[in-house]
Amino acid sequence: MDHRAYEKYKQENPDVYTPLSTFDYVDQFVHQLTHTELVICVAALVLAVFAIFKIFAKRKDKSSEDHSE
Numbered sequence: 001m002d003h004r005a006y007e008k009y010k011q012e013n014p015d016v017y018t019p020l021s022t023f024d025y026v027d028q029f030v031h032q033l034t035h036t037e038l039v040i041c042v043a044a045l046v047l048a049v050f051a052i053f054k055i056f057a058k059r060k061d062k063s064s065e066d067h068s069e
Contacts, residue, residue, distance in 0.1 A: 033041070
């Protein structure tokens with residue numbers, strides 16, 4: 001291809017590449033959660049706190065058994 005044919009080709013077939021930064025509606029962080037998402041997040045947080053509590057309670061019971069023997 002010579003240069004003019006390539007220029008003609010580029011005019012007829014433009015690049016479709018568009019960087020994501022040009023889209024205003026794409027947010028990195030969600031500003032509103034649905035009720036379902038909120039319930040799932042709260043349930044996960046409660047389970048995590050419960051698991052941490054159980055780990056520390058088990059350690060405390062184990063250390064008190066060691067001292068009583």
